Amino acid sequence: MPENIPQERTVVFVSDGTGITAETLGHSVLSQFEGIKFKQIRIPFIDSEVKAISAKQKINDIAIYDGIKPIVFSTLVNPTINEVVHKANGVFMDLFLKFVEPLENELGVKSTHRIGRSHTISDNEQYKNRIEAINFTLAHDDGQTDKDLAGADVILIGVSRSGKTPTSLYLAMQYGIKAANYPLIPEDFERGELPLALPPFKNKIFGLSISPERLSEIRNERRPGSHYASLENCKKEVKAAEFMMRREGIAWLSSTSKSIEEISTTILQQLNLGSPIY
Amino acid sequence: MPENIPQERTVVFVSDGTGITAETLGHSVLSQFEGIKFKQIRIPFIDSEVKAISAKQKINDIAIYDGIKPIVFSTLVNPTINEVVHKANGVFMDLFLKFVEPLENELGVKSTHRIGRSHTISDNEQYKNRIEAINFTLAHDDGQTDKDLAGADVILIGVSRSGKTPTSLYLAMQYGIKAANYPLIPEDFERGELPLALPPFKNKIFGLSISPERLSEIRNERRPGSHYASLENCKKEVKAAEFMMRREGIAWLSSTSKSIEEISTTILQQLNLGSPIY
Structure with missing residues (x-):
């Protein structure tokens, strides 16, 4: 040494x-x-x-x-x-x-010694699916549209800023998974029901939650001092969202101390989804 | 064996x-x-x-x-x-x-044997930058806003459907790079100039081109039979875009047979950007 x-x-x-x-x-x-x-x-x-x-x-x-x-x-x-x-x-x-x-x-076989086998578009079909997944995910970010939800592999729900968008994009980018995501908003909590388009697709919904303290921190970066970002409001929203997910029997995890990769891997595991794409 | x-x-x-x-x-x-x-x-x-x-x-x-x-x-x-x-x-x-x-x-040192060192949020600052990069990139997709371009690490340009959006998202997700992207549209070609907000940031602009045949194929999936997707129009747009990039001295590559990873790695190399994030 x-x-x-x-x-x-x-x-x-x-x-x-x-x-x-x-x-x-x-x-x-x-x-x-x-x-x-x-x-x-x-x-x-x-x-x-x-x-x-x-x-x-x-x-x-x-x-x-x-x-x-x-x-x-x-x-x-x-x-x-x-x-x-x-x-x-x-x-x-x-x-x-x-x-x-x-x-x-x-x-018992020789390797090909062929260069450029990883991270290329050598498997064209798979690559096309992946680009389609990215487009699908962008179009279905933040509940932008209820169209084609039958084509989604997974639908993420959670309060605003709980990590749905980066997770959806990672799933699409790395695994070719079509991931829609919907925010759970105060109106949903008042009605006491999931966003209107979602009940038929309950088997592919996965929830993200987050600690109210961390949520308030993140929201305060966006809208400092707002009611939206206040710890009190965050506590209320998180509680209502977790209550709703429990009642509806929707699997969920807390994103508080998890990376995008850890959240994504857990979702794949729980919903039994996805072969890796490289 | x-x-x-x-x-x-x-x-x-x-x-x-x-x-x-x-x-x-x-x-x-x-x-x-x-x-x-x-x-x-x-x-x-x-x-x-x-x-x-x-x-x-x-x-x-x-x-x-x-x-x-x-x-x-x-x-x-x-x-x-x-x-x-x-x-x-x-x-x-x-x-x-x-x-x-x-x-x-x-x-000459012992390894830590510590689990969960990769793909976690153990480096909080770096992780925060990455999430910020994703948010920046989403907000600056497809020329949505000219705001904060000074904060961009790279600005991708190219005709519609040349691969700008998936590449921008990959750069943000994997490398924490703030990537804006602007489409080059017929109006730009008529004026004979880059989109208005871009000239001050020429040193961080990178271009994507694509073969007219492949472009027409991709556009036909979106809008079958349209003028937009016609081979003739694709040829015209690609020629005008490449002419503009050459004239402005902007580095560019053809995305035709390249994966998102290959395009991204080339951009990092050419603009001398980015340490990897895991």
């Missing part, structure tokens, strides 16, 4: 495609190390030998500049390209060598 | 968090194998020993049902939990063992 632990270390993500897999992987690994500042550099689209040489040079330059080898997360699959880049002065975390090669033995 | 190559194989993504890293990694690895149908199962939020035992059981059940061990992509970081799950009858592709442990030696 080195005697002097550097406070900063450069991390390079190198890929023949977008580099999104390398970054996701790398970030997850690095999140396990605290007290080190990682400076991140992205080198995407390394899909030729010429580009491989330039990537190698870039990594070497970093090693000289930093005085220490950068950590390199690589998802290069072409052996020739990989060989060139691997000559660089870096500490390699290589997805292909660590996982694809062992899997060849297990599956 | 097995003598009979199975045509189908179950893949399990197991994680103490959302499982998004495991899925991204796994999908990238599996995309290298053709001719095998992978059935995917997600087991997220395995953050206790009780849940670990149930995950182990699930994997064992699959092995019995399939008559062959499933492939298990795991991002479990807690040693106790990991030990329980690893006793299951699966072929393990373990992120932690393959990358985190070697990195401990390289960095």
Whole structure:
């Protein structure tokens, strides 16, 4: 082990495609190390030998500049390209060598070594569905229209600013899920019923709630000092919304301390929805 | 190597968090194998020993049902939990063992083994910026408002249906980038100038173009048989838009055969923007 632990270390993500897999992987690994500042550099689209040489040079330059080898997360699959880049002065975390090669033995087939298989539109049908899901979700944001609700995969409900819009967009973007969302508003609570268009689709409704304190904070950023944002009003709305969801037997979760990804994963799990799209 | 190559194989993504890293990694690895149908199962939020035992059981059940061990992509970081799950009858592709442990030696520090470090709101400030970026991007979709353009990180332009909206949303969602977008419309081409609000922000404008054939296809899905969707009109608009972008010295790319991820990565690269957010 080195005697002097550097406070900063450069991390390079190198890929023949977008580099999104390398970054996701790398970030997850690095999140396990605290007290080190990682400076991140992205080198995407390394899909030729010429580009491989330039990537190698870039990594070497970093090693000289930093005085220490950068950590390199690589998802290069072409052996020739990989060989060139691997000559660089870096500490390699290589997805292909660590996982694809062992899997060849297990599956009893050779891998294709084809570049650009992830995050492309290679599966056209799936890609089209995803764009359609995004369009559907945008058109059905915030109860804008009751049209085509039969085509929705999920309908999110919750008080204003409980996280419905970002969650809907994430579900559409990452999983190709058509997600409509409806706000629960004081008029609904007075009537004591779900928004009018929703009862026929109860089996695909999912609720988001939030702590009144956090809700008041978020609303105050938008409309400071308003009745809408007051803690008192937030408490009232949240209580009424949770009461309604319970009474209607609608599954819901609290978004208070959850990320968009955590909320989305929970919804997929509970409604038994969605294969991932990459 | 097995003598009979199975045509189908179950893949399990197991994680103490959302499982998004495991899925991204796994999908990238599996995309290298053709001719095998992978059935995917997600087991997220395995953050206790009780849940670990149930995950182990699930994997064992699959092995019995399939008559062959499933492939298990795991991002479990807690040693106790990991030990329980690893006793299951699966072929393990373990992120932690393959990358985190070697990195401990390289960095000279022990990893934290803390669960739920990725895809959470552990970095509150960054998470807040991301939600703000999504709100900004939604408010500035399709030239809806000229307000606060100074606050935009990037402004996308292009003819209607060239891919601006999904790209803007992806940039906001994944990278916390405030992305406005403006359509280039026939009126702009007649005036021979960019939309009125844009000239002061030329350094952060990026253009999307598209082949007239593909554009006509997309527009025909929305408004079949219209002048708007006709190949002739699409040719005219695309030509005028590309001419304008060239004349104004605006960097642009063709979205025709590119995924949202590829377009976004190229924009980040060209405008030198954005650290990734997970």
